[in-house]
Amino acid sequence: MKILVVSDTHGRERNLERVLEKVAPVDALIHLGDVEGHEDYIECLAGCPAYIVSGNNDFFSDLPREREIQLGNYKALLTHGHYYGVSMGTERLEEEGRVRGVQIVMYGHTHRPLIEQLEDITILNPGSLSYPRQIGREPSFLIMEIDRKGEAHYTINYLKN
Template sequence: MKILVVSDTHGHDENLMCALQRELPIDALIHCGDLEGSEEYIPEAVECPCYFVRGNNDFFSDLPKEEEFTLGNYRILVTHGHLYGVSMSTCVLEEEARSRQVQVVMFGHTHYPYLEEMEDLTVLNPGSLSYPRQPGRKPSYLVMEIDEQGKAHYEHRYLEKA
């Protein structure tokens, strides 16, 4: 199973379309917020389940602030992260994820790619496809692949600068 995880596209979807062309076919698409209106047409570009959450810039969106669902054997929590103070630390988000007994928590907001795999929890941020902030500032996303044995593997992937 191949899952594309993106965030912080801010209505500028050219790089999202490039990532989709590169990664299709996918079994699910997860967007960690700050879509700024793109939630209307993204599902038309893919033929798989899509999971979207509202970011701090999705002002007039009816999207949920969080989503919890299962893919493979993994219980996943998706949030934009701003309500958990992720710009300072992921500690509050990790505590919330553990209290909900999820195995994977995904967030955006910081525009920095992040991946920490602990024994009981994986915490990840795909970075931003539109406004990356990490050194080198390459647009980024994450691919989560669940192998035939049911184990998840994670990889950040990068596009050339927009």
């Protein structure tokens, strides 16, 4: 199973289109917020099940604030992260994930990619395809693959211009 995880496109989908062309086919698309009204276009573009949550810039959106979904043998919490103060660290998000009994927490908001594998929980942030903030400022996304044994593997990828 191959899952594309993105965040913070902010209404600029050209890079998402490029990523989908590059990594297709995918079994699911996860968008962790700040779609700015383009959720219908993103769902159509995905061509597979799409799980989208609202971000702090998704004003007047009907998107859910958070979602819990099953990915293979893993239960995942999807959130934009701003309600958990992720700009200051992931501690509150980790705690929430443990309380909910999930194995994976995915968030956006910081525009910085992260894979943090702890003993009992994995914290993931794909960064931003539109406004990256990490060193080098390259648009980033994450691929989650679940192998034949049911084990998850994660890679941060960069979209070269």
